[in-house]
Amino acid sequence: MKKRFLESLSGFTVLKWFIYLFFFLFLLVPLFSILLVSFTGQPINLFGSLVSQKTLAKTIEKLSNVSLEAYSSLFEGKGYFDALLNSLKLSTGVALLVTIVVIPIAYAFARTKMPFKGLFATLCTIPLVVPTFISSYAFMLMFGKTGWVNHIYQALGGEGVLFDIQSMLGIVLVQVFYFFPYALWPMVAAFKISDLTLEEASQNLGAHSWYTFMRVTLPLAMPGIVSSMLLIFTVSFSDFGTPIILAPKDLNLIVVEAYREMAGFFNWAGSAVLTVIMLLVAAFFFWLQRLVIKGKEYGTISGKPTRQKMNDHKGVVSVLTTYSFLVVLIPVLGVASIFLSSLATTWGRHALPDGYTLSHYLTIFSTSHKNILNSLVLAGGALVLSVVIATFVSYFVVRRNSGGLDFISSIPLIVPGISLGIALIQTFNTAPLKLTGTAILLIIAYTIRRMPYMIRSTMSSMMAIRKDIEEAAVNMGASNLLAAVTVIGPLMLPGIAAGAILVFVTVIKETSISLLLAPTDWAPMSLAVFQNLLRGEYYTASAMAILIIAIVIVLQYLAKKLTKDQLY
Template sequence: MSRFQFWRRWGGLDLLRWGMGLFFFVFLLVPLLSILLVSFTGEPVNLFGSLTNPSILQSTVEKLSGASLDGYRSLLEESRYYNALLNSLKLSTGVALWVTLMCIPMAYAFARTDMPGKKWFAALSTVPLVMPTFIAAYAFTLMFGQTGWVNHVWRAIGGDGVLFEIKSMLGITLVQIFFFFPYALWPMVAAFKAADGALEEASRNLGAKSGLTFTMVTLSLALPGILSAMLLVFTISFSDFGTPIIMAPKELNLIVVEAYREIAGFFNWSGSAILTVVMLVVAALFFWLQRLVVKGREYGTISGKPTAIRPVQHRGVITGMTIYTGVVLIIPLLAVGSIFLSSIATTWGHHALPNGYTLRHYATVFHSSSSHIANSLILAGGALLLSVVLATFLSYFIIRRGATKLDLLSSLPLVVPGIALGIALIQTFNTAPLQLTGTALLLIIAYTIRRMPYMIRSTMGTMMAIRKDIEEASVNLGASPLLTVMTVVGPLLLPGISAGAILVFVTVIKETSISILMAPSQWAPMSLAVFQNLLRGEFYTASAMSILIIALVVALQLLARRLTKEQLY
């Protein structure tokens, strides 16, 4: 085979594969390694500059020679850092436990009963997913703050003061419970549906009552799914930045807020690096535990065709679960309604309802913040295009070529909290020769790395359904493997690409931590504009832009559902 024939047959794809590996090495592995080194040296480390400039290399060597564990000792000795870690662990543990307990009845109702309105309840349970968490936190302050409408109602019926202090650990916990529960609900629904009904039927035939059968048999069969969902919620809660940054009082230290303050407020590279490494370790540990539960604790009972599960017919049980599900789902709806009322209010706070109504806040948004809307669309579009290219070829390499290393690299962002990734990228690309901090390019790359795993999982599922003989026929007719992937495999991947692309676009529009930490002023997206308006006290304008974000996300999710014909129940 001539050199030209070899290059034509294999060179293009091989070069592309190495290029993707280089992308992850430069923009993911090196930043994470850099932040680890900074946690030991206490000073910024320029790894890329060390490769091109001898003086920078000498400086880096000197810094590394002085590496120590002093920073980690200070984490244990300095009460502020130590308390931040403990508070974050307490918050995440409490949220995970309460979400799990709250979702068990709902999941059972969706999976095992003919609950009326199930289709509507399923649709409403997606409402928390369309709201960025910092907007959800603001919505709760409109409801439960000192001048919130809930407390106006509370005082009107004879109550005193406020129901509870919203800017507290309790307030943060409630927001996360009511806006993270869908992450646990649907895996638990699947767990209840997957269990074979034969053991439950046998339990009833042996005389066990329904309550005992549910406790001893049904819950045991669903336990792996329940534990997996609980660990997932813990990881999401621990990494959440939007809720604490809005609601955490000054005296309540949380690790994600402390990391942000160290880098954005004090430019303390050592403190932010140490907190970032701690966040990575904790998130990775619980993500690993979640995978371990799924893979290592399968309580399988299905052999052959599973026994059909009869829906629960007890009217009292169905009525109770319907009421319970409705009560849980109405809280996020009231939060969205509160944001909408604030967006059309002339003034609000003296009474339970606004003093008057106007649309001028929306006019203000379109007049003065149109650039933020355009920025969001451009940045999300850039991340979308990059994700499509990477995910298309990555899924091909992983499924067809068994590229396990690329699979691992593409999954790694799942365990990296957004604030941690942002700090790592800022530290790595803050100096020459790759001085990208403060540019739209690095922001798009950060969005892509953070959200690309969702895209890859979507395209991998479609990739596995494509027969190999289609590719072989193209190659046999003279096309190179690269041309085959682009012209044959790519079009066949369009269903998975479409679903994943919209998911990436939606999550980038909602992205909070990276936008707040990394977006330059000239490229500020809508999420950053809302955050800045809240800090400036421009609450009505912030509410109007929040409604626009929610409306855009809802429209895109409806489009994704139409393309993929997903069923939520």
């Protein structure tokens, strides 16, 4: 009996339970803890309750005072309900606008002979490499009171500014132009799946091209379009960088309110309630997106291969090419504005800088080199942890059909960065696991937040590896664990490398987690840029922002080469 028990604990079983323990300690317990705080209004030390009778007594006393008072404050004029409504309005508006903006571009990529598709595909990746608070600053350089766009507008006879950038409209525009790539490629895929013979049949029956598009092409692509819309809603709702820079004082947004309640007032009850609300909203729309994808996939079945005749009508192609160029031009001009700011001696009196210098780059390498090193070390730590955990999670899910690990590892997809940060602070703020304010907790937070990207990459590689390769190694005497490490591991290296680069890239860009959890000695580049913007050190902030963008572009290029990804 004892021998059988020891055998059951060997190899993969122990490893699997260690992974479960990791998610339990640093994801499930923090989320459950913040839920309890939302009902008690006071911090709950769950880990301390397990090792100290005194702490356990205090926890029981707090739990005995459970109430819905903190939730009722949503409707009692404290601003929480307005923050929720404003966030829902913002996310809904952004989702609708992105969908409207992207449909023509997606159709152009998938169904026309639009020239320069490769160039446009490359330009469409630029918004993805720019942290949202940096893109917000880029729009301030363009559309602020002294922005170069308004200088041109005034030179043409206009008065004042085109619009107030620090407003709901400003936030919407930034999110539309920097979030649209999230919806673009799923929509391109949606337009590619339908059988073009249906469109030809419609036209042969006398229908005009526009009628065929509205009644045949668009309905076939609708599941992908709706799924993309729901994804954009979730991304917009969870975005912290844009509102923290552009939201005026009289505009309450739930993600900003949650941060202020935690970082500014240490209001555990308020921050916990807002965290729970954000989680519920994000989870609902994530579930809705999965439901749309799972339940309504349209396709056609025939004995003939799908033909891919592209629309080559000169008028249609010209209009779509011009339109696509104008849309992708906006974020490109934003990055160009940041680059000019990083070289400017002074900028604001004229459309272009008054002079140019490289001194801002010298400044960041001399005074902010520690922030650069911190980012590389923290991202490296998160990368190593993600590689180890994600690789074995993929193995257990694909080879051992572990539905439990698949579900738990997907939870971070619905957890906004601010929510995870607040939950971790509350859980690890006291003994026996007092990790708040340490680099360890920051690395763990990065790992949990970005691990789903790594898991999806390694999982696709695992599915492509034949099971009999592993079985051959086992038949020759290797243990299952040894076979996985020595045989499966090397075959998964391309997927592991691509996923690792993606984790590294997203950690370098991460803002909300860094802002809440990073200790002073471990402030990364993203936090340094944010702090420089708040201090008015715009030129050095721009220089470091360009450095972040350059690192991310290089790493994403490497990831694309490793995966040989075809975007168009």
